[in-house]
Amino acid sequence: MGLKIILLIVGILLIAGAIFYFLKRRKKYGSFIHKLPLQELGYKNIPAVPYQLGEIPGTLVRLGLRANATTQAKWGMNNTYQIDEYNANGYSYQYGRGKDVEAEAHADRLSLKADLEKSSVKVELNPAKLKNRMNASEHLRASNDEDPITMLSLTKPEQFTMSWTTFNSVYHNAQKFLPDMMGTMTDVAIANRVFWPTIAKYGFAYNLLILEKVNDTRATDYKNVFGDAWTSEIETLLSDQLLYAIDLRMYAMLPISHVKGNPRYTPATLTLLAQNPDKSLRPIVVLIINPENKGNTIYSFGVCTNGAWLYALMAAKTSITLYGIWMGHVYHWHIVSAALLMTLHNHVEETHPLRVFMAPQSEFIIPFNDTLLLLWKRIAPPTSVSSASEFLNMTDTFAKGRSFLQDDPNTTLQNNGIKKEDFSNKTDWDQYPIAGELLSVFNAVETYVTAFVNQTWSNDQEVVADKQIQAWIAASSDPSDGNVAGIPTPDSRKNLITTLQSLVFRLTAHGASRLNATANPVLSFVPNSPPCLQRTDIPLPTNDLPTEDLLTYLPKTGTIGEMITFLFTFVFSSPYIPFLPVAGNQTELIWGNDPKEPRNAALINFREFLEGFIHSYEKPGAAQLYQWPRNIET
Structure with a gap:
């Protein structure tokens, strides 16, 4: 031979x-999970975005079913309003008369589905192809035969109730909140009083742990930017440790977008707040960076006019909303989690205890994230981030230098100088409820995860010897793979618990987004949390804005409708799989059918905690026990 x-x-x-x-x-x-070629497109800092081509068509179908599920609630926006010469119901103002918005969205979903079903992973992961797809999915810049009543500024504060549906008694039950909500557009005393509580009580789903106590280092920076507006009163608050800040100047990087002929603008803001004797907070100064010349406009309460102050608070709320949607919610919970699930899938066998433990919470998230980027104009809420490319650019900047554990609620609060005793008046955390709520979920996850780890690996040496755990963490940390920095070294059970606690918390906490109380009635009254401003000029602090002029800065009718579509998709469609089994907390166990098996017992206890949490979160309304999803689905 x-x-x-x-x-x-x-x-x-x-x-x-x-x-x-x-x-x-x-x-x-x-099957191997690929990732989008983001580094080839210049995004070096964002964690990997996994790509599952074969799962996207099914995701598109499920999103269509979700859209249909919200129809009853949308049609319930049937109260009528007079705006200019028009008299119509809330639904018509937000979506148009005779225009089938959902049919257009359905057509876009079908088109993308058909296109992807005849494509291949190799084709779709070409950087140029991805860039073209994202460009094609951006919001329409020009008006496309829009009904003129969807392009209107509202003229009276009470008209913002058009987004309260009569379905499920939302409109009826919301009436007691209306005077304060309207007052945020007319009365500086009301606006000041409810500014912080709106964030602190209703920001769970946006993960709004954004408040910082001003220390000496921060104060040096702030004194420089505020100049003469840094008064002796502020200096006293600083020395008495009663000065706080919400710093969102990073949004100076965002361009002003134009959608359907109208601008969408996110102000870059820095807000100072003073703490009252009862430990509540009141805003005292707002700085806005001018998008044209990057100069600063500063509004000080009691110095600027009342109308200008109301504008400044609306501008601050707009930047807070954008942070909540894209950083607090999507980056922390969607993006980082998906990267770790991808590396877990690719480097740990399906029968390994780690995969078995994570399997129930590992579905849906990856193809949904992909679909968001590929169908941005139909899924993304109406912020000034009008394309997937803008989102990636913003997120890549945010991710630079961030570590994995930095996003955990305990670490965030500690780094921001936020202590329980400083926000507890009559009960723990009553002046910052979402901090206490997020921590309670985080701590419950720790108990659950600890039981799993300690029952599965007898000692630290077994963790170190487990090659698949080592491979998962190595791949997750690798810049060319998961690209998640700062994951604890897997050299002990404690570090493995810490890593899993962070991951499982993100996947679990997201579920609150689907509860009715998350959206209704507070966030669905759009001035409470505006997704964008629709005028880009910045009024002088000496200009007194009449209410009708102030309202021209706020979202227009059609923009309100897009925001309500976003919110209703969460709260008025049911989960694919509820976290709490409908048949009872002792069913659908992971480790066989014995509820006394220690890891199953821990799961049951975790479910019982979550059941109690839902009851508390929805109070005084009826608890939606099976509305909390097991996975990140949307």
């Missing part, structure tokens, strides 16, 4: 062996 033939046979055997190994490996691990 000649040498060439021998070499040929050896080569064939090697190739066959490699194919056999790969097929055997993939049988153990499941």
